Amino acid sequence: MKQTLALAVALLLSVATAQTTIEFWYAFSDAPRSGWIQDRIEEFNAQLEEQGMDYEVTGERKGSYRETLEAAALAARQGQPPHLVQLFEVGSQLALDSGIFKPIGEVGGIDESAYIEPVINYYTLGGEVNSIPFNSSSPIIYANQDLMAEAGLDPEDVPETFGEVLDACEAGDAAGLEANCITFPLHSWFFEQWMSEQNALLANNGNGRDARATELLLDSEPALRIGQFMADLAENGWYSYTGTLEDWGGSEAIFANQDAMFFITSTADAGNITRAAADNGFAVKTGLLPIPDGVERNGVVIGGASVWLTDGHTTEELEVARDFALYMTNTENMVSWHKLTGYYPVVNDSVDALEAEGWFEEEPNFAVAFDQLLETNANQASAGAVLGSFLETRTIIGEALQRIYNGADVETAMQDANEEANARLAEYNANF
Amino acid sequence: MKDNAVFTSRVLPWVLLLPSFVILLVFIYYPALQAWVLSTYRSNLFLNTRNYVGLDNFRLMFTGPLADKYIQVIVQTFVYGALVVGLGLSIAMVVATLASQNVRGARIYRLLLIWPFALSPAVAGTIFLFMFNPDIGSVNQVLDALFGIKPRWLDTPLLAFSLVVLASVWKNLGYNMVFYLAALQNVPKELGEAAAIDGAGPIQRFFRITVPMLSPMTFFLLFTNLTFAFFESYGLIDIVTSGGPVGPPPADGAGLTTTMIYQVTLDGFGGSGNTGLAAALGNVILLFTILITLLQFRYGSRRVQYGDN
Numbered sequence: 001m002k003q004t005l006a007l008a009v010a011l012l013l014s015v016a017t018a019q020t021t022i023e024f025w026y027a028f029s030d031a032p033r034s035g036w037i038q039d040r041i042e043e044f045n046a047q048l049e050e051q052g053m054d055y056e057v058t059g060e061r062k063g064s065y066r067e068t069l070e071a072a073a074l075a076a077r078q079g080q081p082p083h084l085v086q087l088f089e090v091g092s093q094l095a096l097d098s099g100i101f102k103p104i105g106e107v108g109g110i111d112e113s114a115y116i117e118p119v120i121n122y123y124t125l126g127g128e129v130n131s132i133p134f135n136s137s138s139p140i141i142y143a144n145q146d147l148m149a150e151a152g153l154d155p156e157d158v159p160e161t162f163g164e165v166l167d168a169c170e171a172g173d174a175a176g177l178e179a180n181c182i183t184f185p186l187h188s189w190f191f192e193q194w195m196s197e198q199n200a201l202l203a204n205n206g207n208g209r210d211a212r213a214t215e216l217l218l219d220s221e222p223a224l225r226i227g228q229f230m231a232d233l234a235e236n237g238w239y240s241y242t243g244t245l246e247d248w249g250g251s252e253a254i255f256a257n258q259d260a261m262f263f264i265t266s267t268a269d270a271g272n273i274t275r276a277a278a279d280n281g282f283a284v285k286t287g288l289l290p291i292p293d294g295v296e297r298n299g300v301v302i303g304g305a306s307v308w309l310t311d312g313h314t315t316e317e318l319e320v321a322r323d324f325a326l327y328m329t330n331t332e333n334m335v336s337w338h339k340l341t342g343y344y345p346v347v348n349d350s351v352d353a354l355e356a357e358g359w360f361e362e363e364p365n366f367a368v369a370f371d372q373l374l375e376t377n378a379n380q381a382s383a384g385a386v387l388g389s390f391l392e393t394r395t396i397i398g399e400a401l402q403r404i405y406n407g408a409d410v411e412t413a414m415q416d417a418n419e420e421a422n423a424r425l426a427e428y429n430a431n432f
Numbered sequence: 433m434k435d436n437a438v439f440t441s442r443v444l445p446w447v448l449l450l451p452s453f454v455i456l457l458v459f460i461y462y463p464a465l466q467a468w469v470l471s472t473y474r475s476n477l478f479l480n481t482r483n484y485v486g487l488d489n490f491r492l493m494f495t496g497p498l499a500d501k502y503i504q505v506i507v508q509t510f511v512y513g514a515l516v517v518g519l520g521l522s523i524a525m526v527v528a529t530l531a532s533q534n535v536r537g538a539r540i541y542r543l544l545l546i547w548p549f550a551l552s553p554a555v556a557g558t559i560f561l562f563m564f565n566p567d568i569g570s571v572n573q574v575l576d577a578l579f580g581i582k583p584r585w586l587d588t589p590l591l592a593f594s595l596v597v598l599a600s601v602w603k604n605l606g607y608n609m610v611f612y613l614a615a616l617q618n619v620p621k622e623l624g625e626a627a628a629i630d631g632a633g634p635i636q637r638f639f640r641i642t643v644p645m646l647s648p649m650t651f652f653l654l655f656t657n658l659t660f661a662f663f664e665s666y667g668l669i670d671i672v673t674s675g676g677p678v679g680p681p682p683a684d685g686a687g688l689t690t691t692m693i694y695q696v697t698l699d700g701f702g703g704s705g706n707t708g709l710a711a712a713l714g715n716v717i718l719l720f721t722i723l724i725t726l727l728q729f730r731y732g733s734r735r736v737q738y739g740d741n
Contacts, residue, residue: 097479406680423498424703427474428476
């Protein structure tokens with residue numbers, strides 16, 4: 001049924017345009033980011049036409065990262081894969097194991113040395129680059145300076161550790177601040193980042209990079225520190241979220257509404273938040289991701305997403321697809337992408353270009369992200385974990401944090417989470 | 433009326449039934465059979481793997497570290513189902529009885545009451561999500577103005593659960609009403625009039641006449657509503673709560689609004705694509721549904737009153 005429908009649609013399309021279509025599936029739903037992609041597609045198509053090539057790139061939004069990966073896998077099984085798919089970093093192992101993608105290393109034409117090192121490292125497994133880095137980010141803290149002043153805090157002194165956050169929250173309470181202290185999406189991503197900051201592995205076998213990971217390490221000392229932070233915030237009512245896991249927009253709305261003094265989220269929202277702060281009339285200052293007290297800052301996992309080529313197309317189609325992905329992430333475009341969103345410009349040249357034009361002096365809020373990147377040690381903890389059941393693991397960690405927020409014992413919650421995550425991982429690994 | 437419509441051919445009835453059988457076979461029986469086969473395999477959506485594992489998928493659900501989660505999900509699905517069916521049918525019956533009175537504009541009332549029928553579960557969920565948004569929803573604005581309270585509808589576990597039940601009841605109200613309104617047309621007026629002459633009040637007439645006379649319809653609606661609760665609640669739950677939040681202990685093994693069918697999609701599509709496990713849970717739902725249906729026919733049908741008996 002679905003196949004017939006897809007066939008019918010494909011037939012209609014092929015009648016309408018004699019050109020070969022290169023499909024690009026992406027996961028952004030907001031107007032600025034998806035609009036930016038559509039603009040690049042139009043430019044690239046104009047170039048193709050000038051060169052007299054009978055190809056046309058089309059971009060299609062497929063929902064969240066999870067949904068995009070599902071859609072791509074199902075389309076591939078039905079023999080209708082798109083050419084390019086934007087996938088999040090935690091889907092890497094799954095994408096690789098699925099066999100529906102073609103490592104960019106095999107297609108060739110990518111200059112690995114052009115990319116920022118921690119970024120290209122994430123997507124390199126077993127010495128081969130699998131996908132083209134596109135949107136990379138890390139979490140930072142955003143502070144509402146007006147609320148900080150109201151709480152009697154120095155608005156220039158953004159907290160850098162868990163202890164400093166808690167102290168600031170207490171000051172907010174003492175000053176009778178109406179707004180809550182801190183919000184961040186209840187999302188495993190932050191947990192993963194806090195593990196990396198403590199130079200702690202999320203999974204064994206070198207975060208799954210030496211060999212396939214077989215066990216998670218969610219009840220380790222560093223993991224418990226993160227759980228304790230959540231418990232401290234919850235106990236005093238200093239944490240605010242919408243109640244839904246992974247609700248990025250919800251937490252952003254809380255901060256934009258001035259209902260929370262601090263907001264931890266992706267550097268990729270620097271653009272959106274700066275605009276929202278201007279609209280709502282408050283000053284915002286960013287700072288490095290606050291980390292547990294008494295640990296040395298190891299740095300963050302440069303997460304985000306990359307663009308994968310799918311198998312099952314002619315070499316020429318794949319080359320056009322690759323050329324588009326490389327065009328989209330070239331020096332000039334990465335500069336404009338960074339300015340629009342706050343995502344890292346993933347190629348070194350674009351960092352140089354931004355420095356040359358004095359962007360970071362002009363926009364110190366965007367510069368914090370780079371400080372964080374520069375301070376990141378390249379090791380297995382900061383390379384990030386790869387495991388097939390990462391998606392379930394994320395839900396399990398999110399639920400564990402929610403349990404702690406609801407008052408559960410930190411150690412029990414993390415042990416239960418670890419057991420559950422191990423069971424899911426074992427189930428996944430048993431496929432091989 | 434004399435029943436004189438007799439089929440002369442033995443083949444004709446089968447031929448007439450054929451279209452239905454073909455549809456059932458292709459869209460219901462064959463996929464159901466496949467789900468049973470799939471549940472005995474370790475199968476992954478992304479990897480396209482298929483290894484025979486016997487009953488391991490069922491063992492994974494009911495023993496070991498995941499058992500708490502699955503048992504909680506099953507229990508709360510039953511609570512959810514009982515509430516959706518119980519509340520839904522009671523409210524629909526009362527409202528349908530009221531709406532079938534001969535008052536001015538009764539047709540308009542009926543139309544307004546029936547329209548949720550036309551909504552998809554996802555749309556119903558979206559409406560509730562907007563109405564009950566803790567910060568900007570209309571419900572909390574009214575509550576805040578009247579009583580100065582702003583309940584956290586979406587992250588307080590019991591409130592979130594109640595909200596999902598409420599949304600499901602409302603979503604099904606139109607459907608249930610259509611059937612009850614039709615059934616009420618067939619309740620002979622004389623029964624009510626006779627009872628009224630004998631001195632029965634409106635409430636007594638409702639319980640003694642309307643409820644029993646509607647019982648065949650209730651019997652039918654019981655299944656359709658249960659089917660909704662068991663198999664079709666995904667869209668609504670996904671929009672309103674995404675299956676969360678995790679409940680207070682001991683209900684903290686899973687999101688409190690995660691029903692079995694929601695867990696099926698989480699396992700099959702939400703994580704690393706464990707379709708074998710998802711199929712196994714799907715079959716558990718099917719078994720429960722069959723069991724409840726059998727119990728219903730065994731015990732429930734005795735109390736059903738058909739008018740012409």
